[in-house]
Amino acid sequence: MESITQKRCTLCAKTFPATREFFGHYARNGNFKSNCRECERARVKAWRKKNPQKATFIKSSTL
Numbered sequence: 137m138e139s140i141t142q143k144r145c146t147l148c149a150k151t152f153p154a155t156r157e158f159f160g161h162y163a164r165n166g167n168f169k170s171n172c173r174e175c176e177r178a179r180v181k182a183w184r185k186k187n188p189q190k191a192t193f194i195k196s197s198t199l
């Protein structure tokens with residue numbers, strides 16, 4: 137039986153399996169981010185609110 141490494145989110149302190157399902161990862165080196173997807177989403181949302189012009193630019197450049 138394969139055991140999945142658990143990883144703790146540094147923001148919400150919840151523990152999730154260290155998989156791409158729960159943690160985003162850096163495209164450059166493949167390492168998982170220190171915060172879970174949910175916190176990452178909240179972080180990005182807050183950032184977009186703070187930087188609406190930049191967020192619009194990123195959105196239009198990635199779509």
Ligand SMILES: [Zn+2]
Pocket residue numbers: 145146147148149150171172173174175176
């Ligand atoms: Zn989290």
